[in-house]
Amino acid sequence: MSSSFLHVLVTDITTEGYQSRHEADYHGVLELGRQKNNLERLFEPRVLTPGRTRLVIAEMGKSEISRHQAEVRTLPESKVEVRNISPQAVLHLGNGQALPPGQSHIDSHSLVIRVGNQRVIHFDVIDPDDDSLESLPEATLAPGSSLQSRERSERLGLIRANRDGGESPIEAILSRLQLAVDALQTDAENPNYYDFMAKSLVEIVGLDIGGVLFFDTMSGNWQVQSQHIRSQLAGCSELTPSRRVMSHVLARKQTFIYNHGDDLASLSESMVRIERVVAAPILDKNQQVIGALYGERRQRLGGVVPFPTISKADALIVELLAMGVAGGLERIKFQKEKIKLEKEKFQALYAFEQFFTKSLAEKLIQNPSLMDGRECEVTVLFCDIRGFSRESEHLGPLKTVEWVRSVMDKLSACVQDYDGVLIDFIGDELVAMWGAPDHQENHAELACQAAQAMIESLPELRDSCQKFGLSKPMDLGVGINSGYAHVGNTGSSRRFKYGPLGNTVNIASRIQNLNKILRTQLLLTAETRKRINSIALARRVGEFRLANLSESVQVYEMLVPQHNNLNECSSDQIHQRQDEIIKDYEKALEDFENAKFRDSVRRLNEVLTRFENDGPTLFLLSEAIRHLQSDTDPKLFNKVFEGNRK
Incomplete structure (x- = not known):
């Protein structure tokens, strides 16, 4: 048997790219189908009966695959058979052939079937009793892997044994290693890289033909990327890889040697003209x-001169070169990913810097979780261009x-100069x-300092905007409030928009x-005022009742030098006059709130008489x-002002 x-x-x-979902060995009949x-x-195998295992290869929603779709089994002479057991669903093979219900397909050594457009299943026949194939004792190392100390000692021991009359003199081995290292130093991005590696196989290992192959996952075929034929064999046919050898390489991820070419009757069709074969896998960092x-x-x-067998030393050189190719490909991939990440980082940084300071933008790139939605204490600023309509x-x-x-542009600079975040531009209004x-x-x-900077920039803005021909000098209105808000994506699943949401923003x-x-x-609430040190300036x-808000809000005005032409005064005079207006106005407000209207007037x-155009004084x-x-009636008096204009 x-x-x-x-x-x-x-x-x-x-x-x-390609993602491995399941890899295992199966004896007997393997039944395939979608979830019942x-x-x-x-991909969790279940033994149905001795010698029969079921493997679910598709989710329940994949109606194009039957619950009982196919049976796969090995046959003598390293053949594999797949039979479509579905009553109605067609099975698609890797070569594009459609296998109707009830029909079978037999192939040698390997076979591929497709599940939809994105899933591919490879079947390789492995015969442990096939003594015509020999592998190196250790698995090929993937990029980023290294030999354990014991394995390294064993390989060094192999070289030492050669000194005592082994397969080849130590000097020859060292020379070949030197050539191999030289080959490995070749830039993998060189357009002739694969040609050079194929040539190195022939020249360093002493082969008649060498090639670089890549595995096509969709079709299950090995594609020859490059090949080199020894000049003495110029008329030799092109490379046709042995399916038997390559099936073992793919399944076992090891280097294999075939040295039984004298038994021509046992050779597969692709090996009719071959004496000796060696193949070493090129692995990615996931060991695929x-x-x-x-x-x-x-x-x-009909040839009469016997060719030397391929030794383990030969195979080790081939494996070394294959590991070098794998490492080179990983370096190219790493560099491309690095360039891609750098480009994405640059694009993200550019995008973030439209709304955040450069230092904060860099923090967000390093720690994107800062953008996650959460409740936190913030200060929100609205700035409006007066007379816009x-x-x-x-x-x-x-x-x-x-x-x-x-x-x-100018207002945004004021926000970012004081480490603020630009949230939105709504017509003539900025939100930060x-x-x-x-x-x-x-x-x-910081928010109040940015607001003061905005108001202080008005003379410069008025001068620079004269070129537009405004009908009146422009002005600004700023409102600030502090409190808790939900901060995160306030947009939708289709369009991200970072910002705060809640009553703090509405106020x-x-x-x-x-x-x-x-x-x-420049107005601010009591919640903001109690969080700043420059209380004397406000x-x-x-107390105002605001539109669509149930609770009234204490409102403060932050004074800036432009207020009542104070910018013409010295620093000491500015502070003195600001103190005067604050004290005198607040006494009048206190009289008003106590219903002492005459005293307030x-x-x-x-x-x-001193500040003739003071807006709050005229309003009160x-x-x-x-x-x-x-x-x-003082007993019925309500001291809360109506501020219902939104």
Whole structure:
């Protein structure tokens, strides 16, 4: 009875390349099919009866594959048979042939079937009793692997044995190794690299023909990439790799030697003119066979001069060269992946730098998890260009776009100068955030500094925007709020958009709009004010009920030198006058909130004698006068202002 068995390799073809899904040896009949139910697991073999095993090769949803699709078995003389046992589904072979239900196909040594467009199954017949093939004792090393100390000692021992009259003198071995090392130093990206390796097989090992082969996973065939024939055998036929030898190389991932060419009756068709064969696998870093170095010593039929056998020393040289090719291919792959990663990193860095500072962009590339959605404390800023509707109608579409772009460039620089994140541009409005994705302890302080920089840039913006022909000098309105928000992808599964979401954001937007009512430029909430150190620069404007929000919000104005022409004053004068307006206004506000409307009006008129165009003072004065005129009952008085304009 034959002791041969099947070596099965299941490979999926993905956009990244080939992915090995299952590899094992099977004795007897192997039944293939798709999942019957959830109890059956993909690629988990199950013994049905002695000598019969079932292997699930497709998921339940793959209706093009039957639950009982095929049977595969070995036959005498290293043949393999596949029979389509499905009542209706066609089975596709690796060569493109369709095998109808009920029919069989027999091949020698190996066979390939396809499952859909992405899965390929290889069957190789392995006969352990075939003494015509001999392998090297150790498996071929994959790129990145190394010999264990014991294995290294054994191989050094083999070389030492040659000194005592082994297969070849030590000097010859060292010379061959020197040539092999020289070959391995060849640049794998050289366009003639494979030709050089095929030639090296012939010249260093002393073969008649040498070739570099690559394994075609889809068809199961070995493709000759390059071959070299000894000049004395110029009329020799081209390389046709032995299927018997290559099946063993593929299944066992080892170097094999064939030295039984005298028994011509036993040779397969591809070995009729071959005396000796050696083949060493080319492995990838996952120890999958992707190719081989293959060589022959030939004797044509009727030849009388015997050719020397291929020794283990010969095979070791071939294996060494194959390992060198594998390493070279991995280096090329590594370099390509490195270039790809560098390009992707550059593109990601460029994209990130549109919204983040350069240092933060680099952090995000190194640690993408910072972009994951989470709840954290942030400060959100909204900045709006005042009079946009009027100016866009006046300028027309093209000039409006150019004007807004120039303004947003300047405002964006202010955000990034203070380590902020640009979240969005909504028409004439910019949205920015601090505190995420990278934690910032002083996020509120940084946001206020950026806002001050925006207001302080107004003179420069007004000068630079004169070329657009604005009908009035441009102005800005900024609103800031701090608190907890959900930060992450606020877009959709189709379009990523990083930013904050929640009530903290809504309040910041409403606060920005209050600037229109109060005729101010920079407003912030009490939540932001309590997180900054420069408290003296902010005055409490009042408590406001904002549109579509249930709770009222304490609002503060941050004063900048431009306020009431303070930019013409010295530094000491600026601080003195800011202190005056803050103290006098807040006393008037306190009178108002205690329903002392007359006292409030008196104080506010005093403020206007020094700061005649102060927006909050004019707003509070109008409110106090309104309550005086309507004779509001102090017991029924509500101190919260309505700020319902969004």
